[in-house]
Amino acid sequence: xxADALTSVLAIVALLAGKYAGWNWMDPAMGIVGAILxxxxxWGLLKATSRVLLDQQQTGIQQGVxxxxxxxxTRVSDLHVWSIGPNLYAAIVxxxxxDPQPPGHYRxxxxxxxxxxxHVTVIVHTCPMHCELSQDG
Numbered sequence: 001x002x003a004d005a006l007t008s009v010l011a012i013v014a015l016l017a018g019k020y021a022g023w024n025w026m027d028p029a030m031g032i033v034g035a036i037l038x039x040x041x042x043w044g045l046l047k048a049t050s051r052v053l054l055d056q057q058q059t060g061i062q063q064g065v066x067x068x069x070x071x072x073x074t075r076v077s078d079l080h081v082w083s084i085g086p087n088l089y090a091a092i093v094x095x096x097x098x099d100p101q102p103p104g105h106y107r108x109x110x111x112x113x114x115x116x117x118x119h120v121t122v123i124v125h126t127c128p129m130h131c132e133l134s135q136d137g
Contacts, residue, residue, distance in 0.1 A: 002041075007034035052083050061089055061114055068113040069106055073098045077125065081117075090119040100124045 014030035017023045058081045066076050078094035095106055103122035110120050 004038075007037055010034055058083070058089060061091070061117065064114045065091060065093060065110050065117070068109045069093065069095055073127075078123075084119065087116050088118050089114075089116050090121075091117050092121045092123070094123045094125060096125045096127050098127050100126045 010030040010033060011027075014026040017026040061081050062079055065079060065081070069076050074095060074097040076093060077096045079091065081089055081091045084090050091110070093106065093110065101124070103124055106122045106124070107120045110122070111117055
């Protein structure tokens with residue numbers, strides 16, 4: 001927003017300088033300066049937002065979810081975490097276990113250890129006794 005306002009001011013100054021002082025070169029010069037300002041501003045914006053736009057994995061949060069859920073024969077089989085605001089995240093967690101608990105049990109454990117997870121959906125799958133649970137998740 002500041003870059004936009006500054007380029008507008010520069011354009012007005014260049015037009016006035018060209019009209020009253022005969023400095024016709026000011027208009028293209030200020031156009032170049034404005035382009036440089038907008039490019040720098042947009043590059044900073046791109047760097048600041050690209051992680052969110054590309055859904056960068058939140059490794060620390062994912063590891064925290066796995067630590068909160070996985071114990072004994074209970075494993076996280078599928079996990080998706082995404083940003084819904086500044087330092088606020090949502091998650092969908094699929095749990096596979098021989099001894100299933102209600103989804104609220106796992107959700108409470110996850111949110112106790114991860115305060116930035118404000119919306120958690122838990123899906124619980126029962127694994128038959130002969131089913132082998134992998135450590136990979």
